[in-house]
Amino acid sequence: MPKSGKPGDASLAVRLATPQDLARAAAAPLFAELSGAMVDDLLKDASVMVSPASGLLFSQNDPAEHFFVLLEGQVVISIYREDGSQAVIETLSPVATFAEAAMFLYKQYPATAEYAPGSRILSIPVDSFLRRLKSCKGAAVAMLGSLARWERTLSAQLDSLKMETPAQRLMSFLLGEAPPDQMAAFTVRLDMDKAVLARKLGITPESLSRLLARLGEHGVSSEGRDIHVADPMALRAQLSRPEPL
Amino acid sequence: MNYAVITDRLSMSPIFAACPNSSLDKLIALGSEEGHPRGATLSTRGERSGTLHLIVSGQVGLYGEGPAQKPRLVNLLGPNEFVGLAEALLDHPSDHDCVALAPLETLAIPRDRMIQLLFDDWDLQMSLLSCMSQRLHGLFKQIHALKSQKAVQRVAAHLLERLDQSERSGEFRLTQDKKDLASFLGLAPESLSRALNHLRATGVEVRGKVVRIPDPGRLSVLLEGGDA
Numbered sequence: 400m401p402k403s404g405k406p407g408d409a410s411l412a413v414r415l416a417t418p419q420d421l422a423r424a425a426a427a428p429l430f431a432e433l434s435g436a437m438v439d440d441l442l443k444d445a446s447v448m449v450s451p452a453s454g455l456l457f458s459q460n461d462p463a464e465h466f467f468v469l470l471e472g473q474v475v476i477s478i479y480r481e482d483g484s485q486a487v488i489e490t491l492s493p494v495a496t497f498a499e500a501a502m503f504l505y506k507q508y509p510a511t512a513e514y515a516p517g518s519r520i521l522s523i524p525v526d527s528f529l530r531r532l533k534s535c536k537g538a539a540v541a542m543l544g545s546l547a548r549w550e551r552t553l554s555a556q557l558d559s560l561k562m563e564t565p566a567q568r569l570m571s572f573l574l575g576e577a578p579p580d581q582m583a584a585f586t587v588r589l590d591m592d593k594a595v596l597a598r599k600l601g602i603t604p605e606s607l608s609r610l611l612a613r614l615g616e617h618g619v620s621s622e623g624r625d626i627h628v629a630d631p632m633a634l635r636a637q638l639s640r641p642e643p644l
Numbered sequence: 645m646n647y648a649v650i651t652d653r654l655s656m657s658p659i660f661a662a663c664p665n666s667s668l669d670k671l672i673a674l675g676s677e678e679g680h681p682r683g684a685t686l687s688t689r690g691e692r693s694g695t696l697h698l699i700v701s702g703q704v705g706l707y708g709e710g711p712a713q714k715p716r717l718v719n720l721l722g723p724n725e726f727v728g729l730a731e732a733l734l735d736h737p738s739d740h741d742c743v744a745l746a747p748l749e750t751l752a753i754p755r756d757r758m759i760q761l762l763f764d765d766w767d768l769q770m771s772l773l774s775c776m777s778q779r780l781h782g783l784f785k786q787i788h789a790l791k792s793q794k795a796v797q798r799v800a801a802h803l804l805e806r807l808d809q810s811e812r813s814g815e816f817r818l819t820q821d822k823k824d825l826a827s828f829l830g831l832a833p834e835s836l837s838r839a840l841n842h843l844r845a846t847g848v849e850v851r852g853k854v855v856r857i858p859d860p861g862r863l864s865v866l867l868e869g870g871d872a
Contacts, residue, residue, distance in 0.1 A: 429827060547730035557783055
């Protein structure tokens with residue numbers, strides 16, 4: 400379990416949020432149905448954390464005194480077990496809010512969050528946010544809509560984990576990176592290590608390598624962070640077979 | 645069951661604990677009590693529902709479409725949970741068939757009237773934000789289990805959770821058949837059988853749908869990765 404890099408750590412610079420920060424945060428789905436003025440009001444007490452190095456934002460079971468918006472960089476949400484092994488729950492890319500569930504219900508973070516080098520994160524104090532949310536008519540209902548959207552995303556991820564084999568999950572991931580009617584070859588440039596992709600798919604890095612090799616006969620090849628799909632139609636056909644790989 | 649009993653039950657759940665009775669009464673007054681037999685379908689995949697159900701007692705299974713268009717149980721909802729809340733908030737069709745796994749009592753609430761009430765009631769808004777948050781947390785937990793736990797640990801965790809909810813000491817009755825249980829745990833039926841066989845060494849007995857766990861401590865040890 401990582402031990403250092405908490406807010407306040409020397410590598411993490413904290414400053415007041417600028418109007419540009421708030422404008423970028425407003426693009427997060429959680430605020431999608433709020434006016435710019437509402438977002439500015441709700442985020443009035445927010446600060447911004449910037450770090451050139453990677454580090455730990457919060458640990459599982461820490462009191463949830465802030466929730467966050469990832470403005471730049473990457474944040475990995477995971478659960479660490481007693482033996483130190485990690486299960487990645489989500490790899491976040493900008494612009495994304497996180498730790499809302501902790502704010503509304505648990506009062507503690509249910510998972511651990513770590514940021515990548517160069518990340519810029521908006522930090523919002525929970526107490527002031529809820530106070531402002533109450534006085535801002537319509538904002539809470541809009542936020543409910545956003546949580547509902549997130550619920551459906553997670554629910555679809557869960558369905559995939561329960562109903563699809565690892566090979567199907569990999570094929571779905573690759574095909575999901577192109578438009579649904581894509582017929583020509585395309586290349587997926589991963590914005591994460593293959594090890595992170597493997598964890599996201601719920602498999603080991605070795606299994607991912609084996610699966611990529613097996614998909615070779617269906618026109619999939621990889622080099623570094625690039626995965627090339629030579630024949631999307633054939634891959635789609637493979638995915639929809641009753642007894643796929 | 646009368647509305648006062650429903651109010652009492654809801655106010656005891658963590659989600660509605662901070663919600664004053666005046667708000668709960670308004671919510672309950674919108675709904676009508678409904679009884680559903682085992683196997684009844686509350687909502688159908690791909691269809692919009694004008695009604696959402698707050699479960700008073702019983703259990704609802706959410707079925708997705710697995711390989712070869714076969715229905716697969718992917719999630720469970722229990723008392724004080726809403727069936728179709730996300731869909732109602734977004735006015736989207738359901739992604740699942742929602743089916744009563746046991747005789748079910750619900751409060752059926754018309755979607756439009758609930759949304760109308762929601763706009764003017766901060767306490768209800770906070771309760772539903774908590775409700776959605778709890779649901780997200782439940783999904784996080786299941787995703788974590790699927791990504792990190794071995795089959796036998798997943799089965800042990802589920803049995804312990806069901807035992808905690810049981811009113812009888814040391815045993816409970818499964819509400820679904822083994823095929824559905826395997827689907828819910830993300831396992832092949834053979835893997836579930838192997839895991840249950842493995843758990844016999846910890847004293848777990850499965851007779852039909854009745855599961856007996858004489859020593860839950862041994863299951864907990866196994867869950868933590870030790871030898872039970």
